[in-house]
Amino acid sequence: MxxxxxxxxxxxxxxxxxxxxxxLYYMDEFGDIPEFSDLGEPVRQDFLxxxxxxxxxxxxxxxxxxxxxxxxxxxxxxxxHAPFLASNHIGGVIFFEDINTGLIAVTSAxxxxxxxxxxxxxxxxxxxxxx
Numbered sequence: 001m002x003x004x005x006x007x008x009x010x011x012x013x014x015x016x017x018x019x020x021x022x023x024l025y026y027m028d029e030f031g032d033i034p035e036f037s038d039l040g041e042p043v044r045q046d047f048l049x050x051x052x053x054x055x056x057x058x059x060x061x062x063x064x065x066x067x068x069x070x071x072x073x074x075x076x077x078x079x080x081h082a083p084f085l086a087s088n089h090i091g092g093v094i095f096f097e098d099i100n101t102g103l104i105a106v107t108s109a110x111x112x113x114x115x116x117x118x119x120x121x122x123x124x125x126x127x128x129x130x131x
Contacts, residue, residue, distance in 0.1 A: 003039070005029045006077045010096050013103060019116035023105045026094055030081070040074035040081075047121060048080060048102070052093055055104050055117045056086040064089075 009029070012022045030036045048071060056064040069084040078097035085091070086106055095102030100120050107114045 003074075003077065006074075006079055009094070010099065013094070013096065013101055013118070014099060019103060019105075019118055020114065022103055022118075023092075023114070023116060026081075026103075031092065037070075037072050037081075040072040040079075043071050043073045043080075045071045045073070045080060045082075048082065048093055048095060051102070051119055051121060052084060052086070052091070052104060055119065056089070056091070056106060059106055059115050059117070060087070060089075 009022070009026055012025055016022050049066060049069065052066050052069070053064070056066065064086045067085045069082050071080055071082040073080050080095040080097065080102070081093065083090070083092050088110070089106050089108055091104060091106040093102060093104045100122050102119050102121075104117045104119065105114055106116075
């Protein structure tokens with residue numbers, strides 16, 4: 001696995017208009033590789049949890065509980081990634097701290113249709129707390 005591909009992911013996140021292409025690139029290059037999660041450290045990132053909660057509420061039109069989130073931070077690349085459950089929906093998030101940009105993908109368990117949302121915001125690195 002070549003972590004340098006995170007630079008290409010960051011570029012896609014900033015320029016690609018088809019959000020599904022960004023997510024598929026992430027999943028193909030990193031998301032389906034178990035060793036990738038071992039490269040960072042687990043953290044609690046309140047900003048990302050807040051964004052995920054708000055985006056899922058907008059997607060589903062009602063408050064949605066976010067469970068089983070495991071946020072991993074790779075300091076060298078200022079990169080966060082996490083799987084999560086939003087009620088009966090499987091989701092994931094990626095976020096680059098240095099460009100304050102991320103992407104959320106949520107798939108409905110029933111329809112298997114994915115919805116995506118690109119977002120921006122500031123996640124302060126001094127707020128990293130171990131889970």
